[in-house]
Structures are given as structure tokens and as C-alpha cells.
Amino acid sequence: MEQRFPRDIKALDSIFQFVAACLAATGIETDQAFTVDLIIEELFTNLVKYGRGGVQPISIELAQDGGNLVIRITDFDGEPFDLTKVPAVDVTRPLAERSPGGLGIHFVRQLADELRYEHAGGASTITAVKRLE
Amino acid sequence: MFEIKRGDGGILYLSGRLDASQVEAAEKVLATTSGLTVADLSALDYISSAGIGLLLKTLKRLADSGGQLKIVNATPRVKAVFHYAGLDTLLPLE
16 A cells, blocks of 8 residues: 655654554554554654655555565655665763764664665655564 | 643653654643653553654753653553663663
8 A cells, every 4th residue: 555645744643544554454463553653754754854855745655565564665856865874873872972863763773674775766765674473 | 642741749641642743742841841750651652763852852951950850651662662762771761
């Protein structure tokens, strides 16, 4: 299932409803919803905040592939940004050395079993694969 | 839907889903806290990096003035997100 959403944080409610409908349609256990929502929110908000130059809606697609849930997010016109190249966040640093931001991609790395990025034809596609247990 | 309310003894009760679209509302209340602040997350169903970032910001502000942020009654899923962020080692999480 695929749907497009405006580049606006306020679209999150609609996105979560879409995710719930997708999981229900594929019969995936609802206890996966927390993880899937979290992966998608982090990837979507990252594009909204940092996908400079983009005006077109962002596509979110969920598909079941055997024992995996494949999440594909496509930004059709934002500047290319390979999030897989972002340096790891050190979450073991003491409080004085921590800053509030930068955790979104870290969470996706923790939660997704695979994370890929490709830029082709002016569009950036992020694919996150979550193994269904 | 997300809600943040101040209860008896100044305890903050967060409920619903604290996602990026709700951080502004949460910050209006969290920015007014001082000293030892207890946040009850028993009814918080979901939190993302935006919410965690806000709690980290609040913790740093409180700690800078000798205060503390204490989290109580978080669900296992919400606790897991604190763990991913390394916050479980920076604040009391019961």
C-alpha cells in the first residue's frame, strides 16, 4: 500500500492511521505498530526538516515480503541526503556532553534490520526492512 | 492525541502519543518545571526522538540548576526508547 503525505509534521496523525490500516490489511501483529510508527516518523520528519528544496508530497509505501515488512519512503524533489552515511551517535556520553537532537536516525538504525538509500531520477528513496517476529 | 497535566504534588502526567507534532505543546509545560520534577508516563503510549529530545533538554536545564527529572511508570516500550537514547543511564527511570 502506498500513500503520499504533505511535507508537514502535522501529517503524522494521517501517517499513523495509514500505517495502522496497512498492518491490519496484511495481518501483521499490531504490537509491531509501535516500531513501525517510530521508524516512519523518524524518516519522515528527517525529510521534512532537512530535505531542502523539496515541495512535492512524500510517498510512504509498506509491503510484506515473506517474513519482512518493507518500508519505502520516497522524496521526489528534496536535495539528496544519504542518511546511511551519517556518523553514529554516542549515547553513552555524560549528560553535560549530550545534545537533545540527532537521535532519529540512531533510532532507525536500532530498530530496522536493513537500511538502504538510493538517489535516482531526482528522487531519494529510503528503504527500511523490519523482520517480523 | 497527547496530553500533559500537572497533578497532586506537582507530578506531571503525560498521556497519549508524544510525537514530533506534539512537542511544542509538551514544551510549554515542561519549560515551567524546576527542582525535582517527576513525570508519570504510565499512560504514554508512544514516544519518538522528538519527545526524547525534549525530555533530554528538560533534564539538562533542571540539572544545570541543581534539579532533577525523574521518570516513573513508563511502559516497557517507552522504556525501550529511553534505552535506545541512552537516557536510562542519565535519569532515574522507575
